[in-house]
Amino acid sequence: MDNQALPYELARAAQQKAVRARRRKNSARPHSGNTSPPLLSPTQRAGREAEERACDYLQARGLIVLGRNLRSKTGELDVVANDHGILAFIEVRHRGTLEYGGAAASVNRHKQRRLVKTANFFLPILVKRYFHGRVPACRFDVISVEPAGLHWIRGAFNE
Numbered sequence: 001m002d003n004q005a006l007p008y009e010l011a012r013a014a015q016q017k018a019v020r021a022r023r024r025k026n027s028a029r030p031h032s033g034n035t036s037p038p039l040l041s042p043t044q045r046a047g048r049e050a051e052e053r054a055c056d057y058l059q060a061r062g063l064i065v066l067g068r069n070l071r072s073k074t075g076e077l078d079v080v081a082n083d084h085g086i087l088a089f090i091e092v093r094h095r096g097t098l099e100y101g102g103a104a105a106s107v108n109r110h111k112q113r114r115l116v117k118t119a120n121f122f123l124p125i126l127v128k129r130y131f132h133g134r135v136p137a138c139r140f141d142v143i144s145v146e147p148a149g150l151h152w153i154r155g156a157f158n159e
Contacts, residue, residue, distance in 0.1 A: 050094035050145040051078055057143070057150055063088065066130055067122075075118040079143075080126060087126060087138045089119045091156075094145045103144035104153060112157045115140060 040048065055065050063081040070077040079090040091111070093103035100106075107115075119138065127135050142156040 046096070047092075047094055051092045053145060053150060054090070054092045054143040055079060057152065058090070066126060070118070070122055072118055072121045074121050075114040077115065077118050077122065080122070082130060082136075083139070085136055087123075087131070087136045088141050088154075089115060089138065090141045090143055091115060092143045092145065096147065098146060098148070103146050104142050104151065104156070107142050107156065112140070116159050 051068065055068065058079065058081055059065060063083045065079060065081050066087075067080040068078065070080060077089055078092040079088075081088045081090060091107055093106050095103040095106070119140070123135070123138070127133060139155050140157050140159075142153045144151045144153070
């Protein structure tokens with residue numbers, strides 16, 4: 001073996017050793033068989049409850065919830081609903097206090113851009129599935145859940 005090939009051989013041997021160690025580690029883990037969802041933190045539980053309240057509120061006002069927690073690499077849409085032919089992308093924000101401007105104020109320009117990108121990702125799928133291929137009017141709403149109650153801001157921002 002020449003001196004130029006030695007570093008490559010050492011690297012290959014190290015990689016193989018790491019692969020073997022990873023296989024041993026993974027095979028040693030017992031499968032618990034537990035299929036229950038992971039436990040949520042108190043903050044996550046509060047967020048989930050706020051989304052539930054928001055969906056109940058929207059449905060009581062005649063909206064049809066088409067999807068919840070739609071995730072892509074660009075972000076997540078909390079609620080997507082059909083508001084009498086208008087496709088509403090709804091961000092649900094929860095705050096326990098009114099400090100720092102409240103829940104609605106936390107949807108800043110950066111978050112708005114991320115929501116628009118994520119909506120653009122899901123738009124073709126939603127149009128095909130729920131609107132027979134015709135692109136409906138779209139709207140971005142925010143529902144803030146605060147100690148004072150729930151507040152729905154229709155058309156909170158534009159693209």
